[in-house]
Amino acid sequence: MGGAAARLAEAGVESPRVDAELLLAHALGVPRARLLVLDEVDDAAATRFEALVAQRADRVPLQHLTGRAPFRYLELAVGPGVFVPRPETEQLVGWALERLAGIAEPVVVDLGSGSGAIALSLAHEHPGAQVTAVERDPGAIAWTRHNAGARAAAGDTPVDVLAGDMTDPGLLRELDGRADLVVSNPPYVPDGARVPREVADHDPPLALWGGPDGLDVVRGLLVTAARLLRPGGWLGIEHADQQGESLPAVVRSHGAFTDVDDHPDLAGRPRYTTARRSG
Numbered sequence: 001m002g003g004a005a006a007r008l009a010e011a012g013v014e015s016p017r018v019d020a021e022l023l024l025a026h027a028l029g030v031p032r033a034r035l036l037v038l039d040e041v042d043d044a045a046a047t048r049f050e051a052l053v054a055q056r057a058d059r060v061p062l063q064h065l066t067g068r069a070p071f072r073y074l075e076l077a078v079g080p081g082v083f084v085p086r087p088e089t090e091q092l093v094g095w096a097l098e099r100l101a102g103i104a105e106p107v108v109v110d111l112g113s114g115s116g117a118i119a120l121s122l123a124h125e126h127p128g129a130q131v132t133a134v135e136r137d138p139g140a141i142a143w144t145r146h147n148a149g150a151r152a153a154a155g156d157t158p159v160d161v162l163a164g165d166m167t168d169p170g171l172l173r174e175l176d177g178r179a180d181l182v183v184s185n186p187p188y189v190p191d192g193a194r195v196p197r198e199v200a201d202h203d204p205p206l207a208l209w210g211g212p213d214g215l216d217v218v219r220g221l222l223v224t225a226a227r228l229l230r231p232g233g234w235l236g237i238e239h240a241d242q243q244g245e246s247l248p249a250v251v252r253s254h255g256a257f258t259d260v261d262d263h264p265d266l267a268g269r270p271r272y273t274t275a276r277r278s279g
């Protein structure tokens, strides 16, 4: 175990010890806490562990190796083709749930849903919510559908999964002026920005890159959100560390929104902008 952690550290993995433990638990098919009372690793598990550590040292994302990504109360299936949900997105969902409290059957749209982390968490934590998850990437939407099916089978209110582009003026016309909340973790990384190998080589490009200032997709998203939201409906958009001023400015200058605010994540970095549809 110490050797595996050292190997991962050497390879530049950010949390080598935790990753080594999670991979060993995965190789053994046990929860991580069970490692505390483990006295022996059989040869087959040791071989599996060795292979997993080698892949992680080659910077394959941990979540692709375990096939799972925890997000709030859920565990999503993830793998090649879909963006791995991040813990820093969890608070945006908490904010959204606060806006929806007191609305029995809110109409909610998640633009660029990927694994479905945001949409499925909202449906799980607000069972009355009528959630539509929009995804344009054919590789990613297979995962959206898979996770939506698994959550519905587990008893959550079903989420509608729709193949579509969040900037398409024809998207979800039937919800025009009816949405209580539009939420998104859009592609916002400025073209050419340096990202870790796990991200550059394994997250789908469509989920990451947002043009020269990272806000190209967001500009189209705002047009869609302004159309879908009812007067007083809420908008929440995740953004990059460096966009804590530029994204609120773009939302303000759009003209259809009031109460534009920015919020930090748990690490204190600017992380999401919220606003309200005027009218």
Ligand code: GLN
Binding pocket: 086, 185, 186, 187, 188, 189, 195, 199, 207, 208, 209
């Ligand atoms: N936060 C992601 C990253 O750091 C980017 C997510 C996005 O563009 N939506 O890789």
